Structure formats: structure tokens, C-alpha cells
Amino acid sequence: MKPEENFPPAEKVDDTELFSGDDFYVTGYCSEAPEATGSGVTKLTFFVNTDSLEPHDDISIRYYFSIEEFENKEIPGSFVLQKTYDQVETEVADKSATISKPIHYKDDIYYVEISWEGYAIANSNKKYQFIIGNYYPEKWDSSNDWSRKGMIDLTEAGEDYDNIVGGVEFAKRCDNVCVYADGKLIGGTEPDGTKPAKVYKVSQLVRLSQMLLGKSPFSSKEAAEQFDFNNDKNVDTYDLVVLRKLVVSQPK
Ligand SMILES: [Ca+2]
Ligand SMILES: [Ca+2]
CATH class of the missing domain: 2.60.40.710 (Endoglucanase-like)
Structure with a gap:
């Protein structure tokens, strides 16, 4: 019997929902x-x-x-x-x-x-x-x-x-x-260009941590881009630090 190559199998995740729910x-x-x-x-x-x-x-x-x-x-x-x-x-x-x-x-x-x-x-x-x-x-x-x-x-x-x-x-x-x-x-967008504040959630924090720990890669390039909070074209620990602050400062 041939051994399973990727054991345990990589967890299949859908990241499209991570930034939704506030539109x-x-x-x-x-x-x-x-x-x-x-x-x-x-x-x-x-x-x-x-x-x-x-x-x-x-x-x-x-x-x-x-x-x-x-x-x-x-x-x-x-x-x-x-x-x-x-x-x-x-x-x-x-x-x-x-x-x-x-x-x-x-x-x-x-x-x-x-x-x-x-x-x-x-x-x-x-x-x-x-x-x-x-x-x-x-x-x-x-x-x-x-x-x-x-x-x-x-x-x-x-x-x-x-x-x-x-x-x-x-x-x-x-x-x-x-x-x-x-x-x-x-x-919507107000006449002076004001848009709604983005909503940052603990679930995004958990997901980014999983990715950084190598547990599961993002499901798409678009999903990964959403996590580049400091806009340096990389998703790494720096983004985790930024996101943590955003989540904590989220108005309740
Ligand atoms: Ca008019
Ligand atoms: Ca970044």
C-alpha cells in the first residue's frame, strides 16, 4: 500500500468570507x-x-x-x-x-x-x-x-x-x-470621499496566524493581498502586528 504523500492532508479553507459580512x-x-x-x-x-x-x-x-x-x-x-x-x-x-x-x-x-x-x-x-x-x-x-x-x-x-x-x-x-x-x-461613499471604516475581526487574526505558522496557505492571491496591512507586498509578522492593533482598536 502506497503511503499517503501529504499526511495529514492540508486543510482546505475558503478565505473569501473572511473580509465579508460588513457590506x-x-x-x-x-x-x-x-x-x-x-x-x-x-x-x-x-x-x-x-x-x-x-x-x-x-x-x-x-x-x-x-x-x-x-x-x-x-x-x-x-x-x-x-x-x-x-x-x-x-x-x-x-x-x-x-x-x-x-x-x-x-x-x-x-x-x-x-x-x-x-x-x-x-x-x-x-x-x-x-x-x-x-x-x-x-x-x-x-x-x-x-x-x-x-x-x-x-x-x-x-x-x-x-x-x-x-x-x-x-x-x-x-x-x-x-x-x-x-x-x-x-x-456607500459620502460626497467628500469618506467611506465606512473597515471591520477587523479576531477570525482574521486567527487565520493570519495559521498561515504564518505554515498550517494552511491562503486560498487565493486576492485573499493574501487583503492581509497586507502595511502595504509592503509581503504578508508576514509585521502584518500580524498591524492587524492585532486594528482588532483591539475596533470600535465596539
Ligand atoms: Ca442639482
Ligand atoms: Ca505586509
Whole structure:
């Protein structure tokens, strides 16, 4: 009988999950409804998603927009901000989303915030729709609106926006619409480039130690690159030291 060559067999591991579990993001689509006068509104549809298994019932999302095109550089009394559909309110007893008035962020940038207090909205596939803009006296130009960037316009794509029943099938990831948990950024990119803080876990520490001890190599080059915390193109004990500090200083 031929002896086993690699005894004990190297442990098969999947490292793809090691850095996941903290991705929160909005998916959605929009439709522009311009008027001949240059005013108009943007119709918006959003869903909240995550790969986290932990239910969060303190989530809100922010839609950032610029009023650069407004002559008066302030939100006019005629500003249009109107909920058109809240699926949670329709389908879940005693729960609903709330939408804020426009809140000043900085310079010409404002945001509106939609919150689902006490309801775990992420991955619920519950739709929220609203319209934002104005008809008079200011113009409405969504091309300078931070959160609008990268969104799919379904009217442009040939769909009948107002008569879509489901919508999940059209929704695309909107990286400039931000997600917050209890006011802390957990998804998306804010207008000044701020992204959510990375989450460092003890499981990553254990995994890196195993690799450094020669017990099991990383399953892929991509996985290995994630562990190069000091960006010197090597994964070694120095990275273990950096990761240990990151894990310890992780906000609870
Ligand atoms: Ca604008
Ligand atoms: Ca390194």
C-alpha cells in the first residue's frame, strides 16, 4: 500500500468570507421628469442590502444632491420632496419609513435621509420611492447631484417607470447613496470621499496566524493581498502586528 504523500492532508479553507459580512449598500433606479422650463423632478426608487447576517433595525440612507443650479442658493418653499411609496408601511404592521427635510451637508450640497426605525430593512426587498426637485422658481439639474451619479435612469432605458410593479429586477447598486446605522456610516461613499471604516475581526487574526505558522496557505492571491496591512507586498509578522492593533482598536 502506497503511503499517503501529504499526511495529514492540508486543510482546505475558503478565505473569501473572511473580509465579508460588513457590506451595506443601496440598490435602486431613477427616472428624470424634466419640464420645458428647466425645472422638474427626479423620481427615485431604493432598496437596502447587505451581506451581514446581523439584523440592524437602526438603518437609514442618505441621498445627497447639489443645489448649485439654484439662483438663491437655498431650498425654496416650493421644493418638492414627496414619498410616493413605502412598502414597509403598506405591508408591515406599525412600521414605516420616515423621510427628513433637506439637511445642509456643506457648500451647495444637501441630503435627505430615509430611516426605518425599529425595522430591519436590509435584505427585506422592501421598496421606498420618492420624488425630489422643484417646478418653480428654481431650475432642477440632477447631473450635479452626488447620489444620482451612477444610477440607472429607467426612462432612458426604455421602461415605464410609473408602472413597474416589483422593481428589484431593475435595481442596481448605488455607491453614492449612503447607508448609516444609528447615524454611523456603514455603506456607500459620502460626497467628500469618506467611506465606512473597515471591520477587523479576531477570525482574521486567527487565520493570519495559521498561515504564518505554515498550517494552511491562503486560498487565493486576492485573499493574501487583503492581509497586507502595511502595504509592503509581503504578508508576514509585521502584518500580524498591524492587524492585532486594528482588532483591539475596533470600535465596539
Ligand atoms: Ca442639482
Ligand atoms: Ca505586509
